[in-house]
Structures are given as C-alpha cells and as structure tokens.
Amino acid sequence: MARRTKIIATIGPASQDDATLRGMIHAGMDVARIGLAHGTLDEQVDKFRLVRAIAADLGRHVGIIIDLPGPKIRSAPFIEGGAELVEDSQVSLGVDGSTSSQDIINVDYPDLLDDVQLGDTLSFGDGNVVVIVEGHEGDRLKTRVLHGGKLEGSPGLHVPSDRLRLASPTDQDLLLLDTFVELGTDMVAVSFVRSAHDIRRLGVEPAPRGPLVIAKIETKAAVENLEGIIEASGAVMVARGDLGTEADIEELPHLQKLIIQECIALGRPAITATQMLESMVSAPTPTRAEASDIANAVFDGTSAVMLSGETAIGRDPINAVRTMATITARADEKFSYEAWAERIQALRRRSKSAAKYLRVTDALTMAAARTATETDAEAIICLSRSGFTVRSVARFRPTVPLFGMTFDDRTANQLSLSWGTRPLIFNEQPTPAATAKEAVDTAARVGAVRSGDTVVVVSGSSAETHATDTLRVLRVP
Numbered sequence: 001m002a003r004r005t006k007i008i009a010t011i012g013p014a015s016q017d018d019a020t021l022r023g024m025i026h027a028g029m030d031v032a033r034i035g036l037a038h039g040t041l042d043e044q045v046d047k048f049r050l051v052r053a054i055a056a057d058l059g060r061h062v063g064i065i066i067d068l069p070g071p072k073i074r075s076a077p078f079i080e081g082g083a084e085l086v087e088d089s090q091v092s093l094g095v096d097g098s099t100s101s102q103d104i105i106n107v108d109y110p111d112l113l114d115d116v117q118l119g120d121t122l123s124f125g126d127g128n129v130v131v132i133v134e135g136h137e138g139d140r141l142k143t144r145v146l147h148g149g150k151l152e153g154s155p156g157l158h159v160p161s162d163r164l165r166l167a168s169p170t171d172q173d174l175l176l177l178d179t180f181v182e183l184g185t186d187m188v189a190v191s192f193v194r195s196a197h198d199i200r201r202l203g204v205e206p207a208p209r210g211p212l213v214i215a216k217i218e219t220k221a222a223v224e225n226l227e228g229i230i231e232a233s234g235a236v237m238v239a240r241g242d243l244g245t246e247a248d249i250e251e252l253p254h255l256q257k258l259i260i261q262e263c264i265a266l267g268r269p270a271i272t273a274t275q276m277l278e279s280m281v282s283a284p285t286p287t288r289a290e291a292s293d294i295a296n297a298v299f300d301g302t303s304a305v306m307l308s309g310e311t312a313i314g315r316d317p318i319n320a321v322r323t324m325a326t327i328t329a330r331a332d333e334k335f336s337y338e339a340w341a342e343r344i345q346a347l348r349r350r351s352k353s354a355a356k357y358l359r360v361t362d363a364l365t366m367a368a369a370r371t372a373t374e375t376d377a378e379a380i381i382c383l384s385r386s387g388f389t390v391r392s393v394a395r396f397r398p399t400v401p402l403f404g405m406t407f408d409d410r411t412a413n414q415l416s417l418s419w420g421t422r423p424l425i426f427n428e429q430p431t432p433a434a435t436a437k438e439a440v441d442t443a444a445r446v447g448a449v450r451s452g453d454t455v456v457v458v459s460g461s462s463a464e465t466h467a468t469d470t471l472r473v474l475r476v477p
Contacts, residue, residue: 002401003329004420006030006304008065008271009321011047012038012312021054023318024311025062028325030416032062033189033306036176037069048183061409061423063186063416065214068173070191071166073157075124076106082152085129085145093122093131093141093157100151104140107157113141115163121146125155126275127245158245161192161219168192169201177202181211186413189214189237194221196232207234208386208411214271217259218242226259230266235417237306240274260300265347267362267392269303269417276305277324281314291327298331301340303394303419340397360469361392368458368471369396375456375473379403379449381439383459387411387418393458394419403448405439422448432459436472449476 008031032051055062083102097106123130131143188211204210212234238259244252263270277286311317379401382390390404404415404423412423426442429435436457443449457472
C-alpha cells in the first residue's frame with residue numbers, strides 16, 4: 001500500500017536551494033510551508049517562486065502554505081551570543097529597547113506592562129524558559145526565572161492569550177496575505193485564532209477562487225470555540241508548540257485527539273504539527289518516542305503531519321522527509337480501516353449538518369467508499385471543482401486509491417493536503433456522462449488505472465444542486 005498520510009515540510013535556510021527542494025519532493029514532501037515570521041518578504045517570495053518552478057518542472061502538484069505570523073510577541077535580538085537564564089535569577093522585561101541581554105529582555109509589544117498581572121507565568125520559545133511576574137520597576141516588569149535555559153536570536157514570548165488585546169489576523173498579516181494571494185498561493189495558515197470571526201476577517205474568496213484557509217489551534221479560546229472555527233475553515237492545524245504552553249502539558253495529547261476528531265466529524269483535513277522529528281534538527285535518526293508520536297497521530301486520523309525546524313534549519317532536510325515518509329507509510333499499513341468505519345458513523349450521527357446539500361454529499365461520499373469495498377473496485381475517481389467532494393470521500397479512509405480529478409490547478413494543489421488523494425487535472429466535457437468518461441480515460445492515460453479495472457466515480461451532476469449527487473460504477477475500457 002502506498003503512503004496515504006500527507007507530509008508538509010517547512011522551507012528555510014537549510015532547504016531553500018534547488019537541489020534540496022527537489023530531493024525533498026522525491027523523498028515525499030507533498031506540501032511546502034513558508035513561514036512569514038522570519039526573513040524578509042523578498043526572501044519568502046523567492047522561496048514561493050522556486051517551489052512553484054521546481055514542482056512544474058517535475059510535473060508534480062506540490063501545494064504551498066503561507067503561514068502568517070499573527071500577533072506573536074518577539075524579543076529584541078540578544079547581544080553577545082545570547083543569554084543563559086538561571087533558575088531563581090531575576091530578569092527585567094521592557095518594551096523600549098532594540099536589543100536584549102542577560103538582565104533586560106525587551107519585547108515588541110508596547111502594552112505588555114498593562115496586559116500581564118502579578119503571578120502570571122510567561123515563557124520564551126516553545127516553553128523551554130519560563131519566568132513569573134513578581135512586580136513592576138518603573139517601565140519594566142520584574143520577573144523571576146522558574147525554568148532556566150539558553151535564549152538567543154529573537155525568541156517569541158508567550159503570554160496567556162486571555163490577557164492580550166492583540167487581534168488575529170493583524171494588519172501586517174493582511175498586507176502579507178495580499179501579496180501571496182496575487183502570487184496565487186494555495187493555502188494560508190492563520191496564527192493564534194480565537195474564534196470563527198478571526199477566519200472571516202481574512203476576507204478572501206472561498207477556495208478554490210481563493211486560498212484554502214487553515215486555522216491554527218494554539219490558544220485556549222480556540223479550543224473553546226473549536227466547532228465554529230472548523231466550520232469556518234478549510235483545514236485545521238494542531239499547533240502543539242504554543243498550544244502546549246497554554247494548556248497543561250498532560251492535556252496536550254487529549255486535545256490533539258479532540259481536534260482531529262472534530263475535523264473528521266466536519267469533513268476537514270487535520271494537520272498535526274510541532275516537534276514531530278525535533279531530534280533530527282541535529283541527529284541523523286529520530287528518537288523512539290518521535291516515531292511513536294508520528295504513528296499515533298496517523299492512528300488518531302490526522303490527514304497530514306508537518307516538519308518545522310527539521311527541514312527549515314536541520315542538518316539534513318531530505319533525510320527528515322524520507323524518515324517521516326517511512327514512518328507514516330508503515331503506520332498507514334497498520335491503520336484499522338474496519339474500526340474507522342464504525343467510528344466515522346458515530347461521528348456523522350453526532351454532527352449532522354443542517355444544510356441539505358451537505359447531507360446529500362455526506363451520504364453519497366460515504367456510499368462511494370463503501371461501494372468501492374463491496375465491488376472490489378481498484379480505485380475511486382472523484383470529480384470536484386472545489387475539492388470539497390474529494391475531502392469528504394477522504395475522511396471515510398477508503399482502502400483503495402483515491403484520485404481527485406479537477407479542472408483547476410489551484411484545487412489540485414490544495415488536494416495535495418488531503419489524506420490518500422492523488423490530484424489529477426482533466427478536461428471538462430459537455431455532459432456529466434462524458435465528463436465521467438473523460439476522467440476515467442485521463443486516469444488510465446497516466447497509469448493510475450488499467451483496462452478492465454472496476455472504478456467508482458463520484459461527482460455532482462449539476463451546479464443547481466450544489467451537492468455531490470452522482471455515483472457510478474464503471475469498467476475502464
């Protein structure tokens with residue numbers, strides 16, 4: 001069985017050259033992530049164009065996610081190679097300096113002194129250094145180090161999200177988004193989402209006319225408003241870094257399962273992210289715990305797994321992708337498809353959509369997956385303009401190959417995120433029957449199916465219904 005779980009890799013200094021990107025695609029990268037929190041706009045645009053050019057040269061649909069910075073608080077750069085904060089030592093936090101040092105850390109959020117309270121715990125980076133607020137010293141906060149460690153560069157400062165008046169997306173996010181919408185980005189990830197309103201504030205056209213919107217769940221407010229956020233989004237990311245600093249660490253595995261489960265119930269792809277192969281930033285092989293973490297995310301039902309520092313700044317980005325591909329492929333083989341069928345039935349009953357056309361699509365795509373099993377079909381061929389029908393089929397985890405057939409390049413790139421889906425472009429025909437035949441013929445021409453194969457074809461028959469309402473069982477001529 002071919003790998004079904006998709007791999008997202010972050011592009012950074014270690015992976016932004018032609019040879020490395022080609023190697024990562026060959027190793028299994030399905031989607032490239034470009035984070036806008038670091039580097040200049042020109043540098044990020046260059047990465048975007050390079051990924052596009054290489055994918056076109058290789059004839060591959062490689063999706064691109066633009067990850068907006070969001071309202072992240074960052075420290076001013078540390079001087080003299082960084083600072084080693086020692087447990088129980090004192091450090092001041094300020095807002096009016098251009099650099100940080102061992103004794104004073106300046107940040108880029110002018111309302112910090114007003115928003116935090118005595119006794120608040122604040123953390124740097126992914127929570128490796130933690131301080132507690134003990135008072136004010138003029139225009140600075142007086143803090144004590146609870147957990148020490150090394151700080152260098154410009155690490156982020158995490159403040160409990162219910163304390164901050166920062167909104168997401170920020171004005172800067174919207175300006176950056178405009179640039180990449182003009183470039184034709186496939187997907188955009190929104191940081192520090194708190195409610196569905198934050199998603200709507202983007203103001204982009206629905207996919208595929210606009211980018212597929214990915215909501216990053218990394219605050220307590222997002223967990224509390226989870227269902228509304230998922231319904232307003234095209235996909236969801238379990239952003240375990242910042243979420244792990246907001247929630248108690250022992251709650252994080254349960255939150256991961258909850259978020260993935262809600263995505264499945266509502267038919268949205270789920271991405272599991274952060275520190276999945278963290279040791280491979282510097283080591284050639286992963287830890288046993290990392291391998292288990294990845295496999296368990298697959299068993300939870302994640303659509304995709306994401307590499308961050310492993311490919312952005314790691315010693316061997318290609319090896320990191322190859323390792324991720326090997327682990328996920330083996331987990332896909334051991335995935336319990338029969339148990340999944342029972343689980344998805346329960347989730348569907350719990351989250352019936354009020355919209356009739358969605359109920360029709362839901363029922364028909366479930367029938368497509370079941371029909372493929374009962375007829376011993378070799379493949380499911382799913383026709384879709386927006387990708388919605390393909391994503392709906394994918395959540396039922398069919399055991400046969402799933403081909404997402406579309407007329408639109410952006411939709412094909414967006415489908416690179418969907419579990420088990422191979423995107424293919426084909427030409428629309430005058431009638432539904434002729435279109436279905438052309439889709440099957442196209443799949444045969446590229447070697448996806450062979451003459452004599454039984455295939456299940458699922459599509460919408462008219463624009464008026466707004467629903468997936470046609471299922472055919474065909475034999476490849």
